[in-house]
Amino acid sequence: MASKESFTLDPGTRALLHDLKISAAHVLRRAQLPAGLFAQGAVTMTTEEYYRFWEALDAEAADPDLAVRIGRVLSAETFNPPIFAALCSADLRTAAERIATFKPLIGPLDLDITSDHTGLTVTVHWPDGPTPPPLLAAAELAFWAALARIGTRREVNPTHVAMRRAPQPSAETTSYFGTRIRQGDADAVTFSAEDASLPFLTEDESMWDFFAPELRRRLSELEASATTADRVRAALHERLPAGESSINAIAAQLMLSPRTLQRQLQAEDTSYQAVLSDTREKLARRYLADRTLPTSQVAYLLAYDDTNSFYRAFRRWTGLAPEAARNSSHLTPA
Incomplete structure (x- = not known):
């Protein structure tokens, strides 16, 4: 389980790299991480190691639109249990609140969810210390668009996307989000109130009821250690x-x-x-x-x-x- 000084690299990352046609071995070598890392299941890394992995992935791909490619290949099969369980929610608003609650099980970044009649905004708060790699921040925002689309089976676009280190404007990135990434005080993504309320076709409360007790137990263990x-x-x-x-x-x-x-x-x-x-x-x-x-x-x-x-x-x-x-x-x- 991740502490506030560590992130968990989910086993699904290996499938994600395969779908991106990026060599996991090359990324690990470039990041100076053990070659057999993915054979260990879920791997806990220090923040520095985790950031190094994402920097190596960025360098290995040499693609300024890699975050968009990640968003496009994301699927339920690559999600870890808290996020897979959130797909059982009624809509994006409910899923965001559930993910924010259980995000510490995935990594020490925190999510601030703001929801009202004007829309739904998800703001990412990173841990103290080094600035996260731009690819990691952009991929986190791309994830939210992917989640909305997987759940609703519609081409849901955010109304606003902002990053503290916004990349150069890109036609591919703008096409993916439906809006360009703007410079902002925080890494955040906003959806309209209408889109945040669109029903998830993946809704399954019985499945959520199955997942939730175990997630709560794990979260309680984590919070007790804090x-x-x-x-x-x-x-x-x-x-x-x-x-x-x-x-x-x-x-x-x-x-x-x-x-x-x-x-x-x-x-x-x-x-x-x-x-x-x-x-x-x-x-x-x-x-x-x-x-x-x-x-x-x-x-x-x-x-x-x-x-x-x-x-x-x-x-x-x-x-x-x-x-x-x-x-x-x-x-x-x-």
């Missing part, structure tokens, strides 16, 4: 962009009282303020590495009341102003 500090960091990743950084807001999300939350953190030799500061620092380094984000926007994403408060905090962490850090090596993960 520290309180891990859970606070995960909640902060979700709440900071919404402008919420108070212990009251985070404790409420974790269904704890602020006093209980502080007591649990103290038992782990830390405090809420220490976890908040550490999370903000790591996110600040990641955001500032993206030169398209103005400093004022970074301050906003970290839930600071004003830019000056962010400047003071960043100087306290690094001894540098944010602009100076952008031109130095101080943006490597802390």
Whole structure:
């Protein structure tokens, strides 16, 4: 089972590479990973190894539209159990909520699902540390279009697709999504409310009832192994962009009282303020590495009341102003 520092490379990846006509052996060699990796079933990798695999896949294929090719060849047979089970849902909206719940069983990236009368948006939050390879981020977004089409048997197109490192416009990519990938503050894909509610022809609640107890059991085991500090960091990743950084807001999300939350953190030799500061620092380094984000926007994403408060905090962490850090090596993960 994957920890917050690791991803699970699903056995279905081997079938996916076969369908893409890409040599698994060549990709593993290029990524400096064991040649017999896929013979081991589900393989847990460090984040660095997982990212290296995707970078090697990108280099081996040498195809700027590889994410689209991945989306086109995806099938239910290549899905792992949580996603296969989500295909049993009534519609894309329900499937997205279920996948977001069980995504930690697949890897430590988190999904934020926003659904209202205007549409359904899936936003990907990556773990602290190195920036994910562009191919991995693009493939994650292509997956959602593929899932909608497999479930509905219709050519469902997103209304908006955005990436923090958007690729050069491509006719193939635009054709696949039905819209071009735009530069954005996060990797996210949006579907219209109508498309998000289209019935899945794969709906099978009896199959979901079969899968769900085991998925919940595995998720409970994973969450039980997570520290309180891990859970606070995960909640902060979700709440900071919404402008919420108070212990009251985070404790409420974790269904704890602020006093209980502080007591649990103290038992782990830390405090809420220490976890908040550490999370903000790591996110600040990641955001500032993206030169398209103005400093004022970074301050906003970290839930600071004003830019000056962010400047003071960043100087306290690094001894540098944010602009100076952008031109130095101080943006490597802390």
